[in-house]
Amino acid sequence: MKFKALTAIAALIVAPGLAMADPDDDTMIINGEVEMITKTAVPEHMSDTAVSELMSGWHFRSDETQALQMDDFDNPGMIFVDEGMAQWETVEGTEGNSCASCHEDPSSMKGVRAVYPKWNEDAGEVRTLAMQINACRTENMGAEPYKYTGGEMANMEALIALQSRGMPINVAIDGPVADVWEQGKELYYTRTGQLELSCANCHEDNYGNMIRADHLSQGQINGFPTYRLKNAKLNTVHARFKGCVRDTRAETFKPGGPEFTALELYVASRGNGLSVEGPSVRN
Amino acid sequence: MKLSTTILAAAALAAGPALAGEVAPADLKFDEYGSVSESLTGVPGDPENGANVLKNKSIGNCIACHQVTALNDAPFHGEIGPSLDGVGDRWGEAELRGLLTNAKMTFPGTIMPAYYKVEGFVRPGNAYTGKAPDGPLTPLLTAQQIEDVVAFLLTQKEE
Numbered sequence: 189m190k191f192k193a194l195t196a197i198a199a200l201i202v203a204p205g206l207a208m209a210d211p212d213d214d215t216m217i218i219n220g221e222v223e224m225i226t227k228t229a230v231p232e233h234m235s236d237t238a239v240s241e242l243m244s245g246w247h248f249r250s251d252e253t254q255a256l257q258m259d260d261f262d263n264p265g266m267i268f269v270d271e272g273m274a275q276w277e278t279v280e281g282t283e284g285n286s287c288a289s290c291h292e293d294p295s296s297m298k299g300v301r302a303v304y305p306k307w308n309e310d311a312g313e314v315r316t317l318a319m320q321i322n323a324c325r326t327e328n329m330g331a332e333p334y335k336y337t338g339g340e341m342a343n344m345e346a347l348i349a350l351q352s353r354g355m356p357i358n359v360a361i362d363g364p365v366a367d368v369w370e371q372g373k374e375l376y377y378t379r380t381g382q383l384e385l386s387c388a389n390c391h392e393d394n395y396g397n398m399i400r401a402d403h404l405s406q407g408q409i410n411g412f413p414t415y416r417l418k419n420a421k422l423n424t425v426h427a428r429f430k431g432c433v434r435d436t437r438a439e440t441f442k443p444g445g446p447e448f449t450a451l452e453l454y455v456a457s458r459g460n461g462l463s464v465e466g467p468s469v470r471n
Numbered sequence: 472m473k474l475s476t477t478i479l480a481a482a483a484l485a486a487g488p489a490l491a492g493e494v495a496p497a498d499l500k501f502d503e504y505g506s507v508s509e510s511l512t513g514v515p516g517d518p519e520n521g522a523n524v525l526k527n528k529s530i531g532n533c534i535a536c537h538q539v540t541a542l543n544d545a546p547f548h549g550e551i552g553p554s555l556d557g558v559g560d561r562w563g564e565a566e567l568r569g570l571l572t573n574a575k576m577t578f579p580g581t582i583m584p585a586y587y588k589v590e591g592f593v594r595p596g597n598a599y600t601g602k603a604p605d606g607p608l609t610p611l612l613t614a615q616q617i618e619d620v621v622a623f624l625l626t627q628k629e630e
Binding site for chain 1: 532549550585592
């Protein structure tokens, strides 16, 4: 009660500048059917951070951009799901297989997006979804791997993510992945480049604030791959990481490399509890 | 031959190695509060040019983080840092010079970048290319641009 009254007063005082910049309270219901979790409690491992509530990047976008994601007929990312579907059924490589040969319908991928990156026991490594897709292409199909951040990879990721639409992200951070997760956390808080900025400087300490014309979000990856109005294509997680690191005037890491894999695991875990949204729409 | 001279000239224009008579980044003298009292160039700053440095996305881009009413002709002022309205009442010349060259000497751990610093970075890149640098880094602003910005900030007085 008391708290509410105080916030109300604070809102009155600061209203002009902040009203526009605050993340909104809209609810995302896709196709009038699927209600998405776009705000939720912070996971235990983030209790010592400045984040009080997890929020999807969707809340920080304009009403127009938000609307595009709420109807599959309007979401430009859905075209790429169709392309992913065509790839799914295409036989490629020396073994005469398509993805469908072994996995049948893409609906067999339900729940997969929500738990990646995850530990692969046989390979003894943390695998991103992209790494797993390429492992199936090279090992199970005898086909060339997709370019890690390329269009075909993004299409396939969109198809697979869609099967988990609405399910809460739930990546494991302990057990065999614990060391990699720690490495990712370290990267998240390291201030890089000549501008000496860390992911946390922008996405933890300043989400909700404007940086020039951009409304800073929490830098969540539950919406990937994301269709960006800015480049009119689907964007992969590591391509986005690369752009953000480059913008600190730093030398970036290689997409698909161990650093970005660790960072992806850590960033994914900062979204544990938010719905899988891919393919989402951002600006 | 011709190519390399062009590149050299371009580098010097952008923010080249300290010119004769300029204080180099490594020779800055901060006092215990993070102020720098000595002019970096000995040439008085030009506030108009300083205003341009604050606004221009490819130069200082200070308004990415700061709101400045006097610069309202440029769109989109950020809100990461405090408004710079009246900043000339709050800080003196030496303090502002210190804040610009390396704000971390005044505000330890601040998000504000150091505009006259060339060493001590983690994975510095070649400007915004994402690639490794191909030579020594140049500071984000030239010595004279720093002086120009200081001159502009000193004009920001609240009536």
